[in-house]
Amino acid sequence: MAATRDDVARLAGVSSSTVSYAISGRRTISTETRLRVERAMAELNYTPNAFARGLAGSRGGILALHYPYGRRGVTSSEFEYVAAATDRARARGYHLLLWSNPIDDVEGLGSLVSEGLVDGVILMELTAHDARVPVLTAARIPFTNIGRPDDARSLWFIDADYEAMGRLAIDHLADLGHERVFFLSQTIGAAERGSGPLVRATRSLAAPAADRGVQIETHRADISVSGGRAAFDAFDARPSRPTAVLAFNETALAGFVQAAALAGRSIPHDVTVVALSIGDLAADMTSPPLTTVSPPGVEIAAAAVDHLADRLEGRREEAPHLLVAPALVVRGSSARVGHR
Amino acid sequence: MAATRDDVARLAGVSSSTVSYAISGRRTISTETRLRVERAMAELNYTPNAFARGLAGSRGGILALHYPYGRRGVTSSEFEYVAAATDRARARGYHLLLWSNPIDDVEGLGSLVSEGLVDGVILMELTAHDARVPVLTAARIPFTNIGRPDDARSLWFIDADYEAMGRLAIDHLADLGHERVFFLSQTIGAAERGSGPLVRATRSLAAPAADRGVQIETHRADISVSGGRAAFDAFDARPSRPTAVLAFNETALAGFVQAAALAGRSIPHDVTVVALSIGDLAADMTSPPLTTVSPPGVEIAAAAVDHLADRLEGRREEAPHLLVAPALVVRGSSARVGHR
DNA sequence: CTGAAAGCGCTTACAG
DNA sequence: CTGAAAGCGCTTACAG
CATH class of the missing domain: 3.40.50.2300 (Response regulator)
Structure with missing residues (x-):
């Protein structure tokens, strides 16, 4: 069915190794020969076999x-x-x-x-x-x-760049006058213990927070919608509530936002929300859409x-x-x- | 570096074709031989080469x-x-x-x-x-x-099963007493013209709507958040508004929900929203979370x-x-x- | 600048 | 139940 390199060689009137070199360009070939090979390949609709290439060569692509x-x-x-x-x-x-x-x-x-x-x-x-x-x-x-x-x-x-992420988020919050931030973090399962992203995101907040006089109150929520609802309850129960939430837990944030709406707390009037590492699509799904600091x-x-x-x-x-x-x-x- | 089939054959004291057959099971092999081969494979940590298999056999996996x-x-x-x-x-x-x-x-x-x-x-x-x-x-x-x-x-x-989807959605709305439904549909681009899903989803609503006495008012929104906001404006401007929205446009729905919140329309108190073909994750992102009719x-x-x-x-x-x-x-x- | 040939590591008829 | 061997379609030294 499919044409092989030998078919191309025959039609072009050259050896099959020449066809290979014409394709790979690994040795010099006269323009005329190259053209004949190319015409033959086009005519036969030739595509090199991937398995043969992988087996014979060092790279399979x-x-x-x-x-x-x-x-x-x-x-x-x-x-x-x-x-x-x-x-x-x-x-x-x-x-x-x-x-x-x-x-x-x-x-x-x-x-x-x-x-x-x-x-x-x-x-x-x-x-x-x-x-x-x-x-x-x-x-x-x-x-x-x-x-x-x-x-x-x-x-x-x-x-x-987690450091830049933390600084960007804290600066934004500080610029808006927020001095106490509720950090909606994640519980860590056995597998993710010491998971890089969470550790680095968390660490990245400390220095800029100190610089800008922002106080961070961390809450580790389960990575689930209900975990987020529970986090809101914890947040809302505080005698004196932080004015902003910084989230590094996409799924819990959904629950948090729902619970806030149910409790009659308006975003951003009653509480500001900034999300770390959330895609544009998800950020646009909520009302209001979420302010985010995310890597591309x-x-x-x-x-x-x-x-x-x-x-x-x-x-x-x-x-x-x-x-x-x-x-x-x-x-x-x-x-x-x-x-x- | 990596062991080949010949290495296994040598160690097991059999021919290399026997190793192949022991692996593929395509011909009967004595238990003893099979065991020897298996032991040799384990000892050499042998894995068949995928390119060679693909080239020689009819299937590459x-x-x-x-x-x-x-x-x-x-x-x-x-x-x-x-x-x-x-x-x-x-x-x-x-x-x-x-x-x-x-x-x-x-x-x-x-x-x-x-x-x-x-x-x-x-x-x-x-x-x-x-x-x-x-x-x-x-x-x-x-x-x-x-x-x-x-x-x-x-x-x-x-x-x-779009027919089932349409019926499930219309039945749910009718059971809740809704008689007029705003269908948040999609504009169709050149590429998707006659796109199966949209056509079939749309068609699937007609029969159950007739059965249940539900009136459907279709609005084709751009597949974008702003398209959804515009759709809400069109919805909200009607002198007599439908009481429910049925959406087959995930991205626009986000804009619709945002605009509704901004305009002070409460979901589900002022308007019921049901979404077709939306995943659980996205459905849980909004507040309130969305009622959905979706295929798994x-x-x-x-x-x-x-x-x-x-x-x-x-x-x-x-x-x-x-x-x-x-x-x-x-x-x-x-x-x-x-x-x- | 080009050709003839070995070899990649398998699968699968062909023999016995 | 098992072995020796051809062949899959390429790449790449080896020659010229």
């Missing part, structure tokens, strides 16, 4: 994007991540495979790698001591990370693919540590203290 | 999930789709590749297929006259569809993988047309007419 499954909080922006990575991979001439394991099943990852199917891996949602890192290192397969483990010195990674997920995913492709193609040597700046988008949920 | 990109409305539940498909594929012993093209770039799809990498394809988000269908048919590659084109007689597909996206994705795998493995003959029943989840946005 397939990347894997790995996310840990069974996580509780699936944020709504994740599909954009995946789509952006897919599109960028294709633009660079790669296929993108989706891989997923429970975060503690690293053997599964190991055997996937040893099938030899993929040239490199992109790891999503790194935890502080991510068990996937040593597995991929031992397998000697190139990989890059979205997020970062605690010890990332020799690793390639792209991460949100789509850019991060595309940049991760570029990192890995550059590395595989030998265009980069040293391991880059790329921090992506977040953006503050002021929507309707934040206002000046005492605003009416 | 890779499926592709294809979504059209550049669509405007990315719903928040799509990642769950993809994750569910990935997990099910892995459970059945397949890798899942993500493919994406602009909906009108069918040549791109054609050349992806002709690389021979994948055993079969799952098409997402079918339109009424989807150009991908003839391409895959001509390529003689097995595929199954999530959604369906107009002419789906000979195709394998899984779709939401995760089940559909997993079922599509099963269909395709069954077909590839010769377990099914005739093309199944599977309609998945939607579920009504009553949350806080719907109430009896005149409810206080």
